[in-house]
Amino acid sequence: MTGVTGTRAISLAALALVLAACTPASQDQLARGAAKSVVARAAAERLPGVPVAPYTDCIIDNATSQQILVLAADSVTGPTASTWEIITGIARKPETLQCLLTNGVSALLQ
Template structure:
């Protein structure tokens, strides 16, 4: 995790970020790649927001550490667990992430 934080802080440049912001940013990166690869037809932003907003701090840290190596089977399992929660499903429904085009 320290290695991931160091790499991300170098990439972030001069923009100061809190530890939580850094963790969320790294987690968003790997979740974005995972969603785009596994579900290319889904709108990424609403799904991404719902997953990140409903993840626990330990899940965010785990996802952030995956951002260094890229998505793994563990990444997919974590995303699936978060996505299956009632609050995440409600968020996805409200965001119309799965709405069919008219």
């Protein structure tokens, strides 16, 4: 394994070890917190001037558990192009778009 794929695999393995020692509720909270941090960093980089907190909340609230885990692993190495692909995939979901509209991030949709 080399490059981003190898780094992501190692990050996922490390995250799995940390989460294994936690209760299910703590696991979810830790993974969501880590995923939220990488989404916020990616949004700040890619969407200057956009309010990051509501955008990040909408993304995390509409991500699958698998997407949360991958994003959480990316928090170790920082956002990459594939991180942004996951984020934009989540952002395209109808429920995410509704969340963005409801929470005042409609400038993103124009």
